[in-house]
Amino acid sequence: MYKILALDMDDTLLRKDLTISEKNKDAIKKAAEKGVKIVFCSGRSSKSMINYINNLNGYNCNEYLISYNGAMVLNLKDKATLFNKYVEKEYVLKLVDYGRTNNLNIQLYIDDNVVVEKFDERTKQYEVLSGLPVKQVKDLKEVSDKGSLKVLINNDENILNELKTELDELLGNDLNIFFSKPYYLEFLNKKANKGIGLLELAKLIDIPLKDIIAIGDSFNDISMIEIAGLGVAIGNAHEKVKKIANYVTKNDHNNDGVAEVIEKFILD
Known part of the structure; x- marks a missing residue:
């Protein structure tokens, strides 16, 4: 069973209007109820990501986040920085x-x-x-x-x-x-990207890479898609991303592509 679901935000989880669909929210909640750790993994700042996470109060996705394209990993429960790498x-x-x-x-x-x-x-x-x-x-x-x-x-x-x-x-x-x-x-x-951030988190909480699903759409998502046990390109992803993914969703970010993955690989 998969134990981490790493979700890119923009153009993956978020629709064009920057909202999360009710279907995606419902699927995320059901995955979390099955014990899957929901980890938002974005190029956004931590503060920007936390605004979304706070709006998902009750959906059990407020444990960890990976921000700045993998340059920072946070434990949201105690606000501890688990990993960071600065551009010098x-x-x-x-x-x-x-x-x-x-x-x-x-x-x-x-x-x-x-x-x-x-x-x-x-x-x-x-x-x-x-x-x-x-x-x-x-x-x-x-x-x-x-x-x-x-x-x-x-x-x-x-x-x-x-x-x-x-x-x-x-x-x-x-x-x-x-x-x-x-x-x-x-x-x-040079020692920071989404794949490295996800790897650091997985090591800290003792979850093997084979038990991770990572979903993204763009070049900054390639590193985490490549290391995950199941690397997924959302339907609207760049062609280069689709080529390296294990699975490409039929639906895009405006049509519940994340829910498609959760239903197929976690809830089914």
């Missing part, structure tokens, strides 16, 4: 300089806050998506003494595609660099 200050400063040179919107994640120098329309859209206010500061370098849990460039898809090759050459040996959405290019510590 050296690389944060390089990315801030790169952003200034190329007129890019650089976002840092400091003490569970999103921090920017440049506040524009894209920043406003990010606030809507995350459900969190973004803090504007004069100088990102002054708030990055301990590094950042992740760094995100929020910009046009075509511009980011052109820049990624250059950034891979500049920092690819030192950081994990990937798209979480076509317009979000993210940077993590």
Whole structure:
């Protein structure tokens, strides 16, 4: 029997309107009642994720979470940090300089806050998506003494595609660099991704990888889909994600794809 259900949020569990369907909620509750640990695993900040978890009070999914694309693992019961890996200050400063040179919107994640120098329309859209206010500061370098849990460039898809090759050459040996959405290019510590975060949690609570289901849609989900006993791509997932998955749902994120997995592999 599967013992952990690791769920990506955006474009997997959440619908286009950023809500969780009643069918998905019901399936999650039934899985938890069977003893499966429900673990949200997202690129979002912990604070953004907790807002959703609090709205699922009574659904038994408030034990652990994996945030910042795997850079942090939290025990929600006692608020303990079980694992974290920061982008070190050296690389944060390089990315801030790169952003200034190329007129890019650089976002840092400091003490569970999103921090920017440049506040524009894209920043406003990010606030809507995350459900969190973004803090504007004069100088990102002054708030990055301990590094950042992740760094995100929020910009046009075509511009980011052109820049990624250059950034891979500049920092690819030192950081994990990937798209979480076509317009979000993210940077993590080389020893952090969703797969590593899930592996660390599994070791801490003594659950073998074969007993884990992981469901996702995008490039940042590949690492956890690959290590899980059952790696699932949601129906709307990128083709590269579908190719590495053990199972691809018939339904997409707008049509209860998560419930499909729970009903087929946990409740059946």
